[in-house]
Amino acid sequence: MTDLIRTPIIKWGAAETASAIAKGEVSAVEVAQAHLDRIEAVDKKVNAFLHVDTEGALNAAKAVDEKRAKGEELGPLAGVPLALKDVFTTKGIPTTCGSKMLEGWIPPYDATLTTRLKDAGVVILGKTNMDEFAMGSSTENSAYGPTGNPWDLTRIPGGSGGGSAAALAAFEAPLAIGTDTGGSIRQPGAVTGTVGVKPTYGSVSRYGLVAFSSSLDQGGPCARTVLDAALLHEAIAGHDPLDSTSIDAPVPAVVEAAKMRDIRGMRIGVVKEFAGEGYQAGVMQRFNESVELLRELGAEVVEVSCPSFTLALPAYYLIAPSECSSNLARFDAMRYGLRVGDNGSRSAEEVTALTREAGFGDEVKRRIILGTYALSSGYYDAYYGSAQKVRTLISRDFDTAFAGVDVLVSPTTPTTAFPIGERADDPMAMYLADLCTIPSNLAGNAAMSLPVGLAPEDNLPVGLQIIAPAMADDRLYRVGGAVEAALNEKWGHTLLEEVPAL
Amino acid sequence: MPGITREEVAHLARLSRLELKPEELDHFAEQLDVIIGAVARVSEVAGQDVPPTSHPLPLTNVMRADEVRPSLTPEQALSGAPAAEEQRFRVPQILGED
Secondary structure, three states: OHHHHHOOHHHOOHHHHHHHHHOOOOOHHHHHHHHHHHHHHHHHHHOOEEEEOHHHHHHHHHHHHHHHHOOOOOOOOOOOEEEEEOOEOEOOEOOOOOOHHHOOOOOOOOOHHHHHHHHOOOEEEEEEOOOHHHOOOOOOOOOOOOOOEOOEOOEOOOOOOHHHHHHHHOOOOOEEEEEOOOOOOHHHHHHHOOEEEEOOOOOEOOOOEOOOOOOOOOEEEEEOOHHHHHHHHHHHEOOOOOOOOOOOOOOOOHHHHHHHOOOOOOEEEEEOOOOOOOOOHHHHHHHHHHHHHHHHOOOEEEEEOOHHHHHHHHHHHHHHHHHHHHHHHHOOOOOOOOOOOOOOOOEHHHHHHHHHHHHOOHHHHHHHHHHHHHOOOOOOHHHHHHHHHHHHHHHHHHHHHHHHOOEEEEEOOOOOOOEOOOOOOOHHHHHHHHOOOHHHHHHOOEEEEEEEEEEOOOOEEEEEEEEEOOOOHHHHHHHHHHHHHHHHHHHOOOHHHHOOOO | OOOOOHHHHHHHHHHOOOOOOHHHHHHHHHHHHHHHHHHHHHHHHOOOOOOOOOOOOOOOOOOOOOOOOOOOOHHHHHOOOOOEEOOEEOOOEOOOOO
16 A cells, blocks of 8 residues: 555545555545545635535544444445535535525435445535536536536536536545436546446436436446446445335446456447537547457447437437426425515415526526427427437337447547537537437436547547446446556556646 | 427416516527427427337336335424424415405
8 A cells, every 4th residue: 555655645546545444544534634625725716516514524434433443344435535416415414406496405304325325434525516407518507606627627527517527537536426317427527537427227216316307317426437436336326215216126246347357259339320520530539549449458349320319319308308397396485495576465476486587597497498398288299209209219229239239339428628608508509518428318228438538639538438238337347447447558547647736 | 390489488488487587588589499490300200100218117106015104304394495384384375366
């Protein structure tokens, strides 16, 4: 562990941190304090956190140290700090979803994911910034100001989970949690040079995850390495009786797969549809190099056509807003959250409408209106009905593809991080950021984004997306672990060692 | 495929309980017209005989034993209420004047 002692605590990975704590080389309290100090020093610039829970973090760390002192066995992530996306409820700790609607709301209960993290001895540092109710691809839709990308603070960190991804790249936490409805874990991972995984739909409980689009939303791990993501995946996944869509089956052996570093004989498909117009040259260059690397590592690479994927984006922007218009009806100013205009003479209905006008931002309003439109009689069949058919066709394309290959690969996102403000009031341009990530949400399978270098033209990170069939999440980690190891060997260091100092 | 007018947006906003300002109606109508023009591409498959998918997993009812288990106390349930009275949510009048 002499290497670790020379490296500042905040640069350690989660696995190393847990091992150092378990061996008594450092206390969990020291680790928590180092990260709290880092947040204090840099987060004014980054704005990754909406709330920092100093007291809760130090208490959780102290509990880990006490457990160790008593000789009790510690879990593989005990004492490791984590940044939690502000869309999961945390008992006694504010949960805003990046919205004015929930400003100051203190949930009376923990999400299942929150409980699992606490049970694993993970130290929750605070809640991270996000696009309002997870609607967006840049974190600019947060009511609390945008988050900066640590690679270039004038650029977006992706979204909706930009705060979680930026916290990793800014060394404010070695682990983070995101949610991925159309790419909100993977796209921020790609543009910040971090690892993000959308597990199979139904494998991480949605109980206590504030719903945006219930048939698409999926929580998942964010980390700086594939192994760390796997350790977090294992800690949060698994059946939960409190979520009726939770899969009652064993979690795939993701940690073991991350350690294999051998993809010889695997069959890998390159999605033909995700290239061409709109794809940045440097993104395609790094992607093509990654495909070549997969071949060098002994995989059999073939081109695969998924023709329905070109309809995924339009289908998504009907299905997600439709579900959102229904889910967000709960924000009615009656039981929790904001209430404005209650002057004693207005009706409940008027107060609801005034509150929603004041509490929601533009993108949320657009999507509620779009969803209400798509579900209107007269338009339902043409829009929502057709979108549901597209969803079937996309699943069939995946089934056909996975009959011939073990995983699919594509760029995670067509471009590197764009400047803050560039697409803020151009919804269609913003939506294109999720072009390659959406099909996996519609089909409910598993996908990862892994950093594969910087685009030569702008020196910003590029992500490789790996997609596996539902409940074959372990394949993501097997491929990701092998690619990561090969790239680190080639570069002589990890990509994040190139991130500018803040 | 039809686009969307300012009047339709105003109607949809009323249905979705959003008291939009006039300038928001102008702005959203323009943006939603572009978005709807783009998403209307899904109607390419409208005529195809394809079953719809509403959910990625086959859904079945999940039952549990009818047993009492811990839940929120009234105080916890009311802790986020904008207004509470006599251990209940206090809401504005639910019937209008007319």
